[in-house]
Amino acid sequence: xxxxxxxxxxxxxxxxxxxxxxxxxxxxxxxxxxxxxxxxxxxxxxxxxxxxxxxxxxxxxxxxxxxxxxxxxxxxxxxxxxxxxxxxxxxxxxxxxxxxxxxxxxxxxxxxxxxxxxxxxxxxxxxxxxxxxxxxxxxxxxxxxxxxxxxx
Numbered sequence: 315x316x317x318x319x320x321x322x323x324x325x326x327x328x329x330x331x332x333x334x335x336x337x338x339x340x341x342x343x344x345x346x347x348x349x350x351x352x353x354x355x356x357x358x359x360x361x362x363x364x365x366x367x368x369x370x371x372x373x374x375x376x377x378x379x380x381x382x383x384x385x386x387x388x389x390x391x392x393x394x395x396x397x398x399x400x401x402x403x404x405x406x407x408x409x410x411x412x413x414x415x416x417x418x419x420x421x422x423x424x425x426x427x428x429x430x431x432x433x434x435x436x437x438x439x440x441x442x443x444x445x446x447x448x449x450x451x452x453x454x455x456x457x458x459x460x461x462x463x464x465x466x
Contacts, residue, residue: 335360412462
């Protein structure tokens with residue numbers, strides 16, 4: 315089957331890329347958990363990439379891959395391209411609109427595109443997600459998030 319073949323090839327590519335990330339991270343220096351070095355996050359990312367690519371590779375041999383293939387055919391290629399365009403627009407508007415507005419618009423659109431729910435449910439889910447991300451990154455980790463032209 316063509317999809318399984320693509321899954322196998324892409325998982326091998328991502329596993330190799332993960333190996334490169336791990337080797338580069340080890341060469342850069344990972345430090346310790348109390349004093350992390352610049353290679354710690356690339357190490358974790360590379361290991362996750364390898365792990366996930368192995369999962370995709372194993373699933374390419376299973377019967378579930380056929381069901382997954384049918385689901386993606388139903389979604390359609392146009393939605394995949396639309397999500398990609400939305401992510402680029404989000405990246406370009408992030409500083410101008412600010413974290414809150416840009417992320418709310420992106421999540422609202424993606425929730426409606428991928429799984430039709432009521433607009434109220436979509437807005438509440440997007441707002442709850444933004445609140446959780448804001449609490450983790452801005453309050454707990456003290457990461458500065460762009461405020462945008464409206465000040466929030």
